[in-house]
Amino acid sequence: QKEVEQNSGPLSVPEGAIASLNCTYSDRVSQSFFWYRQYSGKSPELIMSIYSNGDKEDGRFTAQLNKASQYVSLLIRDSQPSDSATYLCAVRGLTGGGNKLTFGTGTQLKVEL
C-alpha cells in the first residue's frame, strides 16, 4: 500500500464548477497535511496546509481533513482554466525527525471552457 494515494485523473470539470480532489494516507499518526499545485514543467507551490479535523477555507480553496478515515481533500470553488494543473497531496509523519513530507503522485485537473 502506498503511503499517500491519489487518483491520477485527469479530473475534468467545467469552468465555474467545484473540483473535488481526494487523498488517503496510510500512517495513522501523520500530523499535518499539505496541498501543492504543480503546473506542467514547473515546481510545486504550496496552496494550503491543515492539521486539525474539519474544514479550512482560504479564498476559493477548502481543505478537509478526517483523521479517523485517514482522508484529506481539496475543494476548488468556481474553477477557472488557470486552475488546470497537477495537485499533489503531502503528509508529514513522525519518521526521520518528523519533518519529511511524503507526496502522492498527484491528480491532474483540467478545467474546461
Add this chain to the structure above:
Amino acid sequence: GAGVSQSPSNKVTEKGKDVELRCDPISGHTALYWYRQRLGQGLEFLIYFQGNSAPDKSGLPSDRFSAERTGESVSTLTIQRTQQEDSAVYLCASSLAPRTGAEGYTFGSGTRLTVV
C-alpha cells in the same frame, strides 16, 4: 534570498561523469530537502538537512549519491558515475525549523538533469 535558488537549471552530462547540483535556501530556513521527480512521476524524497546535519538520508538511492550542507546555507547534491536512470528533475526545498509540524516547504525551480 527571496526564494530557493537552484543551479544549474539544466544539465546534460555523459553517462559515467560526475555532476554537482547546488541549492541556496531562503534566508533563515534551517531545514533543507532534496527530492527527485522523474518524468510523469511523483516526488521522491532523497535527503533532509537540519542545519548542516542530515537526520534523514533514507531516500538516497545508492552510494553514488551524496549531499552536504554548509551551516544553514548552501547545499550540494553530488551524483557520481551518472547513469541514464538518474535523468530527472532534482528539486530542492527549504522551510523554517520544524516546531509545530505545520511548516510547509518552498521549492526551488529545480535542476533538469539529462544523462546521455
